[in-house]
Amino acid sequence: MFTGIVSNGIIADIIPNEQGWELIIEASKFVSKVNIGDSVAIDGACLSVTKIEGPNLFFYVSTESIDKTIIKYYKKGAKINIELPMQPTGYLGGHYVLGHVDTTAVVAKIIPGEKAWFFTIQVPEYFSKYLVYKGSVAINGVSLTINDVIENDIELCIIPVTIEKTNMSLLKIKDLVNIEFDILAKYTEKLLNKRAL
Numbered sequence: 001m002f003t004g005i006v007s008n009g010i011i012a013d014i015i016p017n018e019q020g021w022e023l024i025i026e027a028s029k030f031v032s033k034v035n036i037g038d039s040v041a042i043d044g045a046c047l048s049v050t051k052i053e054g055p056n057l058f059f060y061v062s063t064e065s066i067d068k069t070i071i072k073y074y075k076k077g078a079k080i081n082i083e084l085p086m087q088p089t090g091y092l093g094g095h096y097v098l099g100h101v102d103t104t105a106v107v108a109k110i111i112p113g114e115k116a117w118f119f120t121i122q123v124p125e126y127f128s129k130y131l132v133y134k135g136s137v138a139i140n141g142v143s144l145t146i147n148d149v150i151e152n153d154i155e156l157c158i159i160p161v162t163i164e165k166t167n168m169s170l171l172k173i174k175d176l177v178n179i180e181f182d183i184l185a186k187y188t189e190k191l192l193n194k195r196a197l
Contacts, residue, residue: 001086002086006142007165008081009079011025012024021060024059025042041085041141042059043069043140044180069178081142100180103124103179106121107120107121108153110173117163119139121139123152127152133149135182138180140178142162144156
């Protein structure tokens with residue numbers, strides 16, 4: 001489980017094969033903190049460490065993860081968001097993020113500013129039921145608060161420290177992002193659906 005408070009890493013290499021990809025991430029500040037088999041969130045997608053070598057973490061990415069996330073568009077040298085799992089003794093600085101990406105969404109508008117950047121993200125219509133004003137959402141693994149909801153669009157206000165520490169500043173209009181909706185909203189929907197039967 002993650003909190004959506006991320007740091008960054010660089011894609012060192014991508015090695016495709018028939019069963020999926022081997023993804024190699026340069027993440028020198030994390031290599032001493034993880035072991036083989038540990039879960040790590042890469043742009044919000046939960047992946048398991050398969051090897052550690054020098055400053056690099058190695059991950060196996062299944063074909064399902066490739067199909068459902070922006071991983072399919074990764075290129076060597078790209079900056080990614082990276083987060084280690086939440087520790088029971090640590091602070092929950094964001095919200096509960098499972099690393100199970102629901103879908104991808106499209107960047108519709110970006111307004112950069114000195115005090116904050118504003119992003120409008122178009123969410124596939126099916127998922128609009130999880131969009132709540134002042135609710136939480138994870139975009140590329142970053143825990144963010146929804147500033148406004150207009151049909152299936154959300155507006156996000158992102159402060160400079162988040163822009164600096166993540167790959168949000170590299171996004172362009174029409175780019176795809178990974179999105180995970182709040183697990184509490186999904187459980188609530190499930191309970192309400194059961195009650196209605």
